[in-house]
Amino acid sequence: MKKNIVLFGKLSIVFLLLSFTSCSVNRAKVDNSLGKYFEENKVEGCFTLLNNSDGKVTVYNMALDTARFSPASTFKIVNALIGLEIGKIADEKMVIKWDGVTREPSSWNSDLTMEEAFKVSSEPYFKEVARQIGKATMQQWLDSLHYGNMTIGEQVDSFWVDQSLQISPDEQLGLMKRLYFDQLPFQKRTQQIVRDVMKQEENTLYSLSYKTGWNSDQQGNHIGWVIGWIEENRHPYFFVTLVKAKDKNIDINKVRLEITKGILKQLGFFEGKM
Numbered sequence: 001m002k003k004n005i006v007l008f009g010k011l012s013i014v015f016l017l018l019s020f021t022s023c024s025v026n027r028a029k030v031d032n033s034l035g036k037y038f039e040e041n042k043v044e045g046c047f048t049l050l051n052n053s054d055g056k057v058t059v060y061n062m063a064l065d066t067a068r069f070s071p072a073s074t075f076k077i078v079n080a081l082i083g084l085e086i087g088k089i090a091d092e093k094m095v096i097k098w099d100g101v102t103r104e105p106s107s108w109n110s111d112l113t114m115e116e117a118f119k120v121s122s123e124p125y126f127k128e129v130a131r132q133i134g135k136a137t138m139q140q141w142l143d144s145l146h147y148g149n150m151t152i153g154e155q156v157d158s159f160w161v162d163q164s165l166q167i168s169p170d171e172q173l174g175l176m177k178r179l180y181f182d183q184l185p186f187q188k189r190t191q192q193i194v195r196d197v198m199k200q201e202e203n204t205l206y207s208l209s210y211k212t213g214w215n216s217d218q219q220g221n222h223i224g225w226v227i228g229w230i231e232e233n234r235h236p237y238f239f240v241t242l243v244k245a246k247d248k249n250i251d252i253n254k255v256r257l258e259i260t261k262g263i264l265k266q267l268g269f270f271e272g273k274m
Helices: 002-021 032-039 072-085 114-119 123-133 135-145 169-180 188-198 252-266
Strands: 028-030 044-051 056-060 199-202 207-216 222-232 235-245
Touching (some): 032 044, 032 252, 044 252, 072 123, 114 123
Parallel strands (some): 028 056
Antiparallel strands (some): 199 207
């Protein structure tokens, strides 16, 4: 009897962790019509949308939605949250000086505030933040967040791009919802600052917030991310787009956003009617 109670307790903990870090795909509606956006761009991928008002999930390509990939620059969301929370980033205006090394893109080659670094996805800025956070502290936060496979690997300033850290689109969706509603284990100020720097478009019809990411997987495929939310009439809808391309000539940076906005438009967004 005691063993059964212990086993039940462990299973309950696992269930709670899974439900807290991802969005249920059991009640998801599969919409294969969204596949045309990937096909016309000659890429594979998946798209997931969560309507917060009724909890309904729309998915294209469930197999990729639950598979894990390197988060690439989408990890800058968590890197910024941790940096702000423990004081390594004072606020969105904190400047880190350029080290003088010329890199591509050229937008990285100057002194940048956190807000500017986030917008241009500056690797040097957030690598320095990660080094200041330190491996032990970073690991504690990954464990606390139950972020993907929670694996740092050898280098604290590159684990989000060197295949050590892996996360699924479904898990990313859960992270976005928790961030929006101040449900992450950070102060409200910390989460508000990150939400603010994620905002990319805002007008009378909608507000669009997201972070992009780009990397390659173990097979050499290019992987592109767009994760975030769109608000219309004060209602949030959370989304994740993952793009996978074998052709190295495909412009992932362009395609990932075109696919995301094309799908959102098909689903009725950008007109202030949702």
